[in-house]
Amino acid sequence: MKPDPKTVLTGTHFLKGNDAVCEGAISAGCNFVAGYPITPSTDIIERISKRFPFTGGTFIQMEDELSSSIAVSGAVWGGAKAMTVTSGPGFSLMMENIGYAAMTETPCVFVDVQRGGPSTGLPTLPGQADMMQARWGSHGDYQIIALCPESPQECYDLTIKAFNLSEEYRVPVLLMTDECVGHMSERVVIPPADEIELSPRRYTTLPPSEFHLFRPGKDLVPDMIKAGDGYHVHVSGLTHDEHGRPVITPECQDALVRRLVNKIRQNEPKIRMVEEDIPDDSDVILVSYGISSRIVFLVRELARKEGIKAGIIRPIVVWPFPEEVFRKAAKKSRPFVVVEMNMGQIVYEVERCAAGQAKTYLVPHAGGTVHNPEDILKIIREAVK
Amino acid sequence: MSVAVSNPIPVNPVEKYLRMERIPHIWCPGCGIGTALNAFIRALDEAGFEPDKVCVVSGIGCTGRVAGYVNLDSFHTTHGRAIPFATGLKLANPELKIVVFSGDGDLIAIGGNHFIHAAQKNMDITVICVNNFNYAMTGGQYGPTTPISAQTSTAPWGSYQAPFNLPKLAESAGAVYVARWTTYHVRQMKKSILEALRKKGFSFVEIISQCPTLYGRRNKFRDGITHMEWFKEHSVIKDHPIPSDINLGFRTETIVGKFLDIERPTYLDAMNDRYQRIREEKGV
Incomplete structure (x- = not known):
């Protein structure tokens, strides 16, 4: 699957890392961004808000990071490719809804432009101290994927990669940049649209009568639907069975959590980039x-x-x-x-x-x-x- | 010789909207949430929307379980976040009819900020709030709507914090439709939900409910019926009252009715108008 050439800024640019994240998201087909201003990530939503009216996307500035992080899940179930963008304190607020996205296997992208912490810390200066938070920040057992770009070019490339991985494994993917990478300007080459490979959403081909929202394929990843397609699904953050129905038993918990963890662990060699x-x-x-x-x-x-x-x-x-x-x-x-x-x-x-x-x-x-x-x-x- | 014709068993009209395999539900005997759900489904049926295009979004708590029982695309989200989830869903697919169905603690305490901001944006969603005066799922603690003097598990000597007046809050935040009924007023409740569903913009219906197991038991409403009879005897219907007059006290008169029904551009309409104008200006 290729992006819409009208949205891709093909060419050689001199871009900040944060701008490159924005362009990477647009190239990846991202059409929903919810965000809340926070230094040093704000310039991503500033550029998004400027670009989206011309790429067919919807940007909304929410009242906080709690709402931004769950609006992303809502948008994905509505059929969008969605992202939110933040930094340390906002990232802390997003933890609960990263857990929700992991539990409901909602493909989406979270960008954390890391700054010095703890607490308000160093709003305008870099840090890399959110790495364990990215891995373990939400309660319970789950796995996510996290990418670390070292340049504006990688900000562009890895944002596309983040969207692709999120679709392939139905998992929230975290792009862990930092203030330095976000604000350094370097050469960024944006390829022609037909050279960009995008992973499509794994929509089911089964009719509603045969479809189970959380029945996994061989790679442990289930296929998806979007709201309005007539499947009448139930999506819950409660422990659920393959139908999505809440089942509060150790057996159901074991089957679900093992799969959520193993779908990433088992596929690690395929996900690996070193x-x-x-x-x-x-x-x-x-x-x-x-x-x-x-x-x-x-x-x-x-x-x-x-x-x-x-x-x-x-x-x-x-x-x-x-x-x-x-x-x-x-x-x-x-x-x-x-x-x-x-x-x-x-x-x-x-x-x-x-x-x-x-x-x-x-x-x-x-x-x-x-x-x-x-x-x-x-x-x-x-x-x- | 006449042949006996067996009468077909009438099917309850609400059944097709419920996940009947999930029944019995988790709500206590005498609880009012089922009444609210029943009224919602009857309103939905009458509204005539394509069920495939209707979504129910709930948060956490007793009312938060509504999403699990409706045979629609339904989402049981994190605590307090039903409204921003619904916002994302609506913006991603504007043709969906989105109903947030949750409780007073979920929508007004932990989710209070989202409630006022979605109203202010005039997000095109219907919010149905079952107000049972306490956090019932966790055992009956006081919440944002507990009346002064009412007893709860964390206000054993009586609550002393002023409760929110939800219709007033919704109106001042920017809702375009606001109504309040009790679980006794089933027909009026259904009518208001129907109007809310048909309304463009942020519509809000508060449903005051008994909670016999936790709130009622501690406050001399010994069962669900007792509390509903009290609603019947102490409710006063008023259209368009002064919002500050509709405060809920402890065992005081309850003003119910349709309080507000106005027009204002929705978030999506305003956004699309603006974007369209800019695209035309730029010739895109």
Whole structure:
């Protein structure tokens, strides 16, 4: 499936990451955005509100992030491709409805332009401390997919990818950018519409009498309908059976939650996106994602001048975590140095996958600016000692 | 010789709108939510909308379970968020008729902000609020509509906070249709719901209901019938009263009626007009 060429701004542009997210969403066929202003994400809804009258989309500025995040689910069940956009404090308010989207298997996209926290924190400055919140923020057991772009170009590409993954797995997909990536301007190439591949919604072909709203296919993902098609479905955040009927039993809970979790876990190799460059003679493996990885590529050059050879693993899809990649890399016992703009989040995943086979070091940073290369070098020197 | 012809068993007209396989429902004996649902279905039947194009959206709580019993596309959302869910649904597919059916705690306390904003935007939805004066699903705690002096599980010495006057709130926030009835007024309730369903814009019907198990038991309405008889004897029908006169007190006169029926552009109409004008200006 291809996007409508009239909506795609094909060409080479000089765009902010936030603008690129907006264009990525439009290219992906997004036609509903509900949002609430919050720095540093606001310029996404500003551009959306300007563009949507000409692309056939509906933008609504809601009264808060609670309403924005559930309006998205409503719009999807009405047949739209929908997204909401926020930053830290708003992301916290959206947690409940991320859980609702996960439970009701509503394909949609949440963008978190991360800033320094906790609480109001650093409204205008970057952070990467919402990564575990993205994974675990709503109550209960569920899985989501989260992507981390490191440039405006990736903001464009990964927004399309986020919509595609949400449709393929019927899951909320979180695009975890940050203030730096959101506000840096770089070259963004937007391809012609016929070179953009979009995943269609998995609408059922069965008649209402044979259709079950939550009966999964082989990949554990059920097909969908939209309201008004005559299927008379019931969608509930309560534990439900394959018909969507509330069934409050341990058995139904077990079947449903296992499937919600396994449909992502089981398909992780297909969802996986990792940039991996580990020469055989590497002394250390640098791990980073999003904006922090831009510094890490520079640090690798600086380390080389000191005679230290570093490999790099950059998860692009951070959730589900690419465990296999790290398990394999840990086998040669080279230390991992994890660079992230928080006091330690993804480092625990790396440590878990290393399972004692390789030492794991963290270069923590509370946010507000990217890492100082020297701080990373210091830990690298310690790691290879 | 005459042949005995068996009379066909009459089918209850509401059945086709219900998921009969889900009956018996979870509501207590004597509860008023079933009465409200019955009136809604009869109004829907009379309105003549294509059932495939009607959606019911509920939040959480006893009334929030309505979505689970109607044989329509129905959505049981998170607590307080039925109205913004309905907003997304309506904007994505304007041909759908969307009814939010929920309780006073869900719509006015945790969802109160969404209620006033959807009214202010004149979002094209019908909101039916069953007001039973307490949070019944969780065991009868006081809520945004509990009258002063009424006892609840978290106001064991009597409530002392002023309750919301829902019609006044809806009117001042921007609703275009506002009515209030009790569960005793089944015909009037059905008529108002029918008018609300046919109204373009944000229409609101408050249905005052008994809750014998939790609210009634603690406040000397010993069963559902007792409370309904009280509604019968203490309700006064007034059209277009002064909104501040329709406050609900504890065991005081209850003013019911159709309070407001005006015209105002809906959110979608206003948006489409504006977008259309801009597209014409830009020649797109």
